[in-house]
Amino acid sequence: MSNLDPVLMSRLLTGLTLFVHVNFATIGVGVPLMIALAEWRGVRRNDLQYILMARRWARGFVISVAVGVVTGTAISLQLSLLWPTFIRVAGQAVALPMFMETFAFFIEAIFMGLYLYTWDRFKNRYYHLLLLIPIAIGATASTFFITSMNAFMNNPQGFTLKNGVFTDVDPWSAMFNPATPTKVSHVLAASYTASAGLLAGIAAFSLLRGRKHDYYKKALKLTVTAAFVFAVSTAIIGDFSGKYLARYQPEKLAAAEWHFETMERAPLIYGGILDENNQVKYAIRIPYALSILAGSNPNAKVMGLDEIPKENVPPLSIHYMFDLKVTNGVLLVLIPFLYLVRGRLPGRFKIKGLPKWLLVAIVALVPLAFVAIELGWFFAEVGRQPWIVRGYMRVSEAATTSHSVGWMLVLFVILYLVLCYSCLRVLHKMFKNKSAEEELQEMAAAEGGWR
Amino acid sequence: MSYQVIGITVLWTFLFGYLIIASIDFGAGFFSFYSVMTGHENKVHNLIQRYLSPVWEVTNVFLIFFVIGLIGFFPDTAYYYGTALLVPGSLFLALLAIRGAYYAYNTYGVSKANNKLYMGLYGATGLLIPASLSTVLAISEGGIIEERGDFVLLHWSRFFANPYTWSAVLLALVSVLYISAMFMTYYADRAGDREAFNILRGYALLWSGPTILACVFAFFEINRQNPVHFQNMLNIAWMFIASLVCFIGAVYLVWKRSRIGLSIVLVLLQYAFAWYGYGHSHLPYLLYDYINLNKSFTNPAMATALITAFTLGLLVLIPSLVLLLRLFLFDAKYVRGELRKKGS
Numbered sequence: 001m002s003n004l005d006p007v008l009m010s011r012l013l014t015g016l017t018l019f020v021h022v023n024f025a026t027i028g029v030g031v032p033l034m035i036a037l038a039e040w041r042g043v044r045r046n047d048l049q050y051i052l053m054a055r056r057w058a059r060g061f062v063i064s065v066a067v068g069v070v071t072g073t074a075i076s077l078q079l080s081l082l083w084p085t086f087i088r089v090a091g092q093a094v095a096l097p098m099f100m101e102t103f104a105f106f107i108e109a110i111f112m113g114l115y116l117y118t119w120d121r122f123k124n125r126y127y128h129l130l131l132l133i134p135i136a137i138g139a140t141a142s143t144f145f146i147t148s149m150n151a152f153m154n155n156p157q158g159f160t161l162k163n164g165v166f167t168d169v170d171p172w173s174a175m176f177n178p179a180t181p182t183k184v185s186h187v188l189a190a191s192y193t194a195s196a197g198l199l200a201g202i203a204a205f206s207l208l209r210g211r212k213h214d215y216y217k218k219a220l221k222l223t224v225t226a227a228f229v230f231a232v233s234t235a236i237i238g239d240f241s242g243k244y245l246a247r248y249q250p251e252k253l254a255a256a257e258w259h260f261e262t263m264e265r266a267p268l269i270y271g272g273i274l275d276e277n278n279q280v281k282y283a284i285r286i287p288y289a290l291s292i293l294a295g296s297n298p299n300a301k302v303m304g305l306d307e308i309p310k311e312n313v314p315p316l317s318i319h320y321m322f323d324l325k326v327t328n329g330v331l332l333v334l335i336p337f338l339y340l341v342r343g344r345l346p347g348r349f350k351i352k353g354l355p356k357w358l359l360v361a362i363v364a365l366v367p368l369a370f371v372a373i374e375l376g377w378f379f380a381e382v383g384r385q386p387w388i389v390r391g392y393m394r395v396s397e398a399a400t401t402s403h404s405v406g407w408m409l410v411l412f413v414i415l416y417l418v419l420c421y422s423c424l425r426v427l428h429k430m431f432k433n434k435s436a437e438e439e440l441q442e443m444a445a446a447e448g449g450w451r
Numbered sequence: 452m453s454y455q456v457i458g459i460t461v462l463w464t465f466l467f468g469y470l471i472i473a474s475i476d477f478g479a480g481f482f483s484f485y486s487v488m489t490g491h492e493n494k495v496h497n498l499i500q501r502y503l504s505p506v507w508e509v510t511n512v513f514l515i516f517f518v519i520g521l522i523g524f525f526p527d528t529a530y531y532y533g534t535a536l537l538v539p540g541s542l543f544l545a546l547l548a549i550r551g552a553y554y555a556y557n558t559y560g561v562s563k564a565n566n567k568l569y570m571g572l573y574g575a576t577g578l579l580i581p582a583s584l585s586t587v588l589a590i591s592e593g594g595i596i597e598e599r600g601d602f603v604l605l606h607w608s609r610f611f612a613n614p615y616t617w618s619a620v621l622l623a624l625v626s627v628l629y630i631s632a633m634f635m636t637y638y639a640d641r642a643g644d645r646e647a648f649n650i651l652r653g654y655a656l657l658w659s660g661p662t663i664l665a666c667v668f669a670f671f672e673i674n675r676q677n678p679v680h681f682q683n684m685l686n687i688a689w690m691f692i693a694s695l696v697c698f699i700g701a702v703y704l705v706w707k708r709s710r711i712g713l714s715i716v717l718v719l720l721q722y723a724f725a726w727y728g729y730g731h732s733h734l735p736y737l738l739y740d741y742i743n744l745n746k747s748f749t750n751p752a753m754a755t756a757l758i759t760a761f762t763l764g765l766l767v768l769i770p771s772l773v774l775l776l777r778l779f780l781f782d783a784k785y786v787r788g789e790l791r792k793k794g795s
Contacts, residue, residue, distance in 0.1 A: 066555030070548035084533035095523030103764035
């Protein structure tokens with residue numbers, strides 16, 4: 001174990017922690033918004049079912065937040081433990097967003113505690129709802145700050161490098177680098193989509209399992225509609241990200257598209273495989289599409305890998321990640337769209353007026369969305385290789401020199417397996433023991449008919 | 452004051468905040484587990500849970516805040532401590548992860564019955580975490596981390612053979628139990644819960660003796676480890692004497708069962724004097740003698756930005772914390788457990 005390359009091990013361990021954390025972080029960003037939507041509808045319409053929806057989601061949410069908090073703590077410390085040289089040097093330029101992220105998280109954590117324990121504290125029900133605003137702001141702000149740091153690593157600016165030291169630093173310019181707007185908005189929109197998709201999948205699953213109550217139908221309608229809106233905006237912002245890449249990080253786009261030669265009227269390559277001579281086989285070529293994606297113009301010139309020094313070319317395997325992610329994105333728009341036009345859909349077996357196959361497709365939104373999130377991050381991160389700070393510092397120069405990283409990798413693999421397994425078990429038990437119907441009856445009895 | 456002094460003061464203050472609320476949290480977790488195991492369950496356990504539930508998330512943030520702030524203001528700390536502490540740091544993270552997750556699983560996930568396994572994990576990790584953290588204090592005195600060419604090494608044998616390491620661990624352990632018991636005594640007093648008060652008061656008095664012994668022990672071990680630091684401490688000896696006076700006052704009040712509110716203030720002062728005295732005398736070194744406060748500071752632009760961000764952040768943070776305290780800590784009805792906690 002101790003002879004393994006610390007650089008590779010550090011990459012694997014960081015990747016593993018982020019792989020786990022990203023799922024919970026996505027839920028942490030998106031689900032509060034969905035809870036707010038449900039509670040707002042419930043309070044405004046005086047509908048107990050939506051209030052219950054918000055409560056049930058909040059209850060599951062807090063379990064996932066717990067794992068999100070601990071994996072988030074892990075990654076924030078692992079940055080220094082695994083990449084000490086990176087933090088020592090680049091910290092001079094990016095400490096600001098990291099520092100501000102902790103503030104945003106602070107606010108979110110405080111108001112989460114308040115929200116969960118004050119369901120019956122306020123006479124005016126809107127006050128309780130208002131507590132969600134700082135939670136949503138905190139979640140959004142922490143996404144902004146931490147993503148802007150990642151954007152800096154992709155598109156560093158706001159300093160000059162002198163003898164291996166970052167000098168003349170402008171922290172604000174480093175934070176608001178060209179990659180920040182598209183990255184942040186894409187991450188936010190994707191998190192909202194995934195969270196709405198997750199809750200939609202749960203509602204559809206309940207209907208498929210034979211739950212008849214109106215509650216599930218309402219939940220489905222709210223979540224699938226939200227998923228559609230968010231998925232469409234994610235796709236639009238994704239297009240902006242493509243244009244950003246063409247302009248600022250052409251090597252990533254070229255590697256993702258297997259675009260070997262600089263040319264105008266560039267075709268987009270979808271799918272396919274690469275043989276040992278770098279020849280593309282079995283792919284679908286869409287004429288002009290890459291030029292349109294990169295420059296909004298079929299004649300736009302797109303830089304190819306031929307203009308990029310060999311040692312700076314990212315792994316060509318990111319093509320698969322990119323294509324799969326985009327495919328998932330299309331399905332994430334298409335399935336909610338089919339739900340919106342459900343009146344015209346065929347289907348022999350219907351549950352509460354919905355074709356069974358459509359419900360199955362909605363359940364599929366859950367894996368589709370989360371796989372898309374993971375692929376998106378893999379694409380963004382692997383596409384930046386071999387750099388840790390693009391153009392300035394290579395990954396191999398930044399890792400720890402400690403020889404124990406391999407053992408730590410083993411430790412964290414076990415830890416995350418245990419945490420995730422028990423998290424799913426707890427969530428499963430939590431909702432299996434109490435159906436929404438039972439809770440609605442209890443609530444109605446307790447409130448004695450609601451004002 | 453120079454930027455670096457402002458920076459380290461702010462960070463040291465946040466670490467003090469963490470020390471206090473984490474001690475309460477860690478100790479309370481242990482007492483909670485202990486009370487379930489010994490059948491005192493309904494006497495103190497519910498009270499402790501009522502305190503812990505809304506604050507468990509906030510505790511973590513204080514620590515992250517410190518770590519991120521430290522590497523922001525003093526990037527060299529990431530290099531030396533980061534490289535050397537990979538193994539202890541990872542173990543610490545694993546403990547923290549287990550504790551945080553299983554607390555939430557037990558509190559929100561499992562219905563009614565307390566899961567003994569979850570509670571046990573929670574109670575045990577609560578004592579191991581402060582012990583593992585305190586070792587960084589020992590390392591910071593120098594002699595354990597060594598830089599050799601491109602490598603930074605942690606000498607495990609020196610680390611474990613060092614009496615100061617163990618005195619720091621001991622001090623952390625008993626302090627956690629002492630601070631927590633004192634605070635929970637105060638909380639029980641506010642709740643008007645006599646039974647819980649008596650049990651917790653017993654714990655507080657029980658742990659006060661070992662705390663002061665551990666303090667004295669650690670104090671003299673610093674002399675052996677780092678005489679320069681010890682000499683600096685003697686120069687501001689009044690702070691440590693003030694700390695001792697506060698300790699005596701706090702224990703006396705709890706013994707007399709009077710003015711419990713004042714006693715918790717004295718506990719805070721006791722640790723504040725010792726903490727700032729220790730910190731002040733440690734300067735200018737953050738790691739003896741590799742990281743010097745004045746030589747390892749970040750660039751001025753980043754320092755200004757961080758201090759600006761910090762000031763703005765406090766404007767949001769302080770009112771939020773006050774709100775949290777008012778709704779849960781200083782709300783008599785909530786403390787007594789008269790409010791229903793539905794939806795959770």
